[in-house]
Amino acid sequence: MLKGKQTLVFENKPVILASAAVGGPFEAQGQLAQDFDILNSDIWLGQDSFEKAEKVLQEQAINKAIEKSGVNQKEVQFLISGDLINQITCSSFTARDIGMPYFGIYGACSTSMEGLTLASILVDSKNANYAVACASSHNAASEKQYRYPTEYGGQKPPTAQWTVTGAGAVLVGQKGKGPKATYATVGKVIDAGIKDPYNMGAAMAPAAVDTIITHFQDRGIEPTYYDLIVTGDLAGVGHSIADELLKRKGLVIPSSIFKDCGLMIYKQDQPVFAGGSGCACSATVTYGHLLNRMRKGELKKLLVVATGALLSPLSYQQKESIPCIAHAVSIEMEEEEG
Incomplete structure (x- = not known):
């Protein structure tokens, strides 16, 4: 539905x-x-x-x-x-x-x-x-x-x-014990006109913002409904841009619950530039750390907004801009059945 x-x-x-x-x-x-x-x-x-x-x-x-x-x-x-x-x-x-x-x-x-x-x-x-x-x-x-x-x-x-x-x-x-997928907001392709493949965070931030705002509008809830909202791999540059764009659009997410997988996975002294990225970034952080926290009872309601830059080596060589997308899934720990 x-x-x-x-x-x-x-x-x-x-x-x-x-x-x-x-x-x-x-x-x-x-x-x-x-x-x-x-x-x-x-x-x-x-x-x-x-x-x-x-x-x-x-x-x-x-x-x-x-x-x-x-x-x-x-x-x-x-x-x-x-x-x-x-x-x-x-x-x-x-x-x-x-x-x-x-x-x-x-x-x-x-x-x-x-x-x-x-x-x-x-x-x-x-x-x-x-x-x-x-x-x-x-x-x-x-x-x-x-x-x-x-x-x-x-x-x-x-x-x-x-x-x-x-x-x-x-x-x-279909049945069993564990966190449940309750909602999914399917993203649209958003192109901010950025062409620099070394600035993925800035390129993806508008797509993340569009999906996050749509999710809360569609559901009719406030960000504080969730214990944690994480973006996939905006890292230091993109996460701060997304936070500012959200505020400009009237959606304020408390910093205590708004995080990014690319900022969580590595230590500050590791030479990762702005932070982590890649398909495995949100996948490992979510399917490892975050779901473990849910199973321990530390989180009950989680929104994961995975972000993607849809460029290719060919499109970059042809000097195209970088179209981006973000998909969000609401994962909730409810009372176990049976």
Whole structure:
């Protein structure tokens, strides 16, 4: 059911039965390391390319989420997955080996909440009993594709961000114990005219603001309804811009509940420029740290607004601006049934 302009209501409230977060050696040094299920000590993960390493990250996350749920993998009816590599090949090769019916999606760094939205639609509509959604990124693979290979050692400005090496997966089911997906606000593509691929936060901030405002208008609630509202990877530059834009539009979110995954995942002394980014940024923070907090009773109502810059190396070379999008999912811990 649609509420307002862009917000889906999940009337049957699909349950997040389990989730998993995996990362690399740099994430193991971050401030959320304790919330990862698997931390790999080698960015190659024993493979001969970074792209193959990212495929392993996806497999680790998907298998761990299913294992934690106690559901037999043969009962999971759909896999929804996306990444940043050309034509989402990491996801497609993962799907090839896992063997589930597969939806490959590309929402750039908004892929985590796009995947959770689609998995929830399948389960809420009773077209699936179980669906798993995954999103991944790999620092070295993304640098090679979008910017320069890391061994090139190119200089970066302070507005640049550090792509998270990791993957997050979530298993959604019709019944069971756990947080529930209650609403999803599907974003529109917003283009602020920014062309600098080293300033993703500024490019994505207007899209995040548009989705956040729409979510509260569609639901008819105030920001304080939530215990926490997190953007995906606006990082230091974009998060401050989004906060200012929201205030200009008359929506004030208390700083105590308005956070960003790209500012949460790493420590301040790690050289990540403006903060973290990548599909795995919101995926690992949400499916690791934030859902762990919900299961501990520290959070009851969470809004995750994953942000994505929809550029490609080709569009950048042709001097196009960077269109962006943000998808928001409301996750709530309610009284357990049964």
